[in-house]
Structures are given as C-alpha cells and as structure tokens.
Amino acid sequence: MDRHLCLVKLYNTSEESNSKDYSGIGVLISNAFVIVIAFIQNWDLGPMMFIYWAQSVIIGFFHFFRMILLKNFNTEGFTSGGKPVPANSKGKWSTALFFTVHYGFFHIGYLIFILSLPMETENAPEGGLWFRLSILGFFLGHGYSFFQNVRADLKNQPNLGLMMFLPYARIIPMHLTIFIGNAVGSNRIAVLAFSLLKTGADYLMHIVEHRMLQKKVEQEGQ
Numbered sequence: 001m002d003r004h005l006c007l008v009k010l011y012n013t014s015e016e017s018n019s020k021d022y023s024g025i026g027v028l029i030s031n032a033f034v035i036v037i038a039f040i041q042n043w044d045l046g047p048m049m050f051i052y053w054a055q056s057v058i059i060g061f062f063h064f065f066r067m068i069l070l071k072n073f074n075t076e077g078f079t080s081g082g083k084p085v086p087a088n089s090k091g092k093w094s095t096a097l098f099f100t101v102h103y104g105f106f107h108i109g110y111l112i113f114i115l116s117l118p119m120e121t122e123n124a125p126e127g128g129l130w131f132r133l134s135i136l137g138f139f140l141g142h143g144y145s146f147f148q149n150v151r152a153d154l155k156n157q158p159n160l161g162l163m164m165f166l167p168y169a170r171i172i173p174m175h176l177t178i179f180i181g182n183a184v185g186s187n188r189i190a191v192l193a194f195s196l197l198k199t200g201a202d203y204l205m206h207i208v209e210h211r212m213l214q215k216k217v218e219q220e221g222q
Helices: 025-040 045-068 089-116 129-155 160-184 188-220
Strands: 003-005 078-080
Touching: 025 045, 025 129, 025 188, 045 089, 045 129, 045 160, 045 188, 078 089, 078 160, 089 160, 129 188, 160 188
Parallel strands: none
Antiparallel strands: 003 078
8 A cells, every 4th residue: 555645735844833832842851751760770872772662652652543533634645546545534544554554564673673783781771660661751741742732633634644654754863863872882971962862853853743734734724
C-alpha cells in the first residue's frame, strides 16, 4: 500500500500562527526528567537509546489514538494505491491501521539495530526502577501533549495524511542526534550535550507538527 502526501500544498511557511501552543510542555519536562535521572544514576549515553526508543513507541501509541479520535478532517493531496483517501471513517481507520503496522515494523527493525550496536554494559539502566520511571515520565508527558492536541484537532480540521506522516519526521532527527552522540562517546559531557540536542530536536519537531496541522486549518478558513 503506497501512501503519498503533497506537503507543499499543505503548508505555507510564509504564514504564522497566532495561537499559543502549550502541548510541548510535557515533552520538555519528560526529557528534562530523563536527563536528571541519567546524571544521578551515572548512565551511559548508549543504554539511554533504549529509553528514547521506548519514547518513540509511546509517540506512535498516542498518534494512533489521535487519528481515530478525529471528527472533522480532510485528506487533500493524500492518496493510497493511486486513489484519493476518503475523508470518512473508513479512510481514517485504514490510515490508522496502516500507520500502526508500518510504524510497528519500523521500530522492531530499529530495536534490532540498537541491540546490534556495541554498548557499555556498566551502569546500564535496563529493567531498573529509574529506567521504568523514565519511560513512565515520557508516557505522562506525551499523554499531556496528546490531550492538548486532541482538543485542538476537535476544534479544527487537520489533514489526515499529514498527521500520519509527521511522527516519522519527528523521531528521525532526535534519534540521529543520539546515534551520533553514541558514536562520539559516552562520558558525562557527551550525555549532557547530546541529550540536550535530542531534547531540542524533539521539542522543535513537536511544535512543527502542531503548527503544520493547525496552519492547514487556518488556510482553509481564509
């Protein structure tokens, strides 16, 4: 099943949104929480990749429910099998299920890749209390963002295809940052520097995701 999205038609970078976005607060707090725990527990950067992998799974989890909770949405420029995706319940569910399968297989392959990397086993957090609390922190942080975004979705008319595509554009930059950091080294300075860069990429792409979906609505209302 091929999916195509005309992003140029959906987003005009010359316009700006006047709405305030508080949905990124949870993302910032949960990232900061993990960085603090990493320093207290003296974690290496390599094992933290498992936590960030879990965060990506959480993003996909909430994104699936964000799609199926849509009431009013459009599918302009969004095709499947060369045919336009209908802006109805059938189109919404088929897109959400396709996303779940594709995103799931992507992360299975992603996990296999992480497991294949050489990592330090000393101070590895896997399975520990603080490791589980870090993942819980991301779940709660993204849960707050999910609540804020769903409220905005119900008021507006986001594009379904754009919504399906954006999680990939969001997680790839933040994980590339951590991969580079792991290759450079795992000392405390590297942990701080690359975790902060990852947090910045995470937050920036979260805001881009939110603004792109919101901006489409503003354009349609003009």
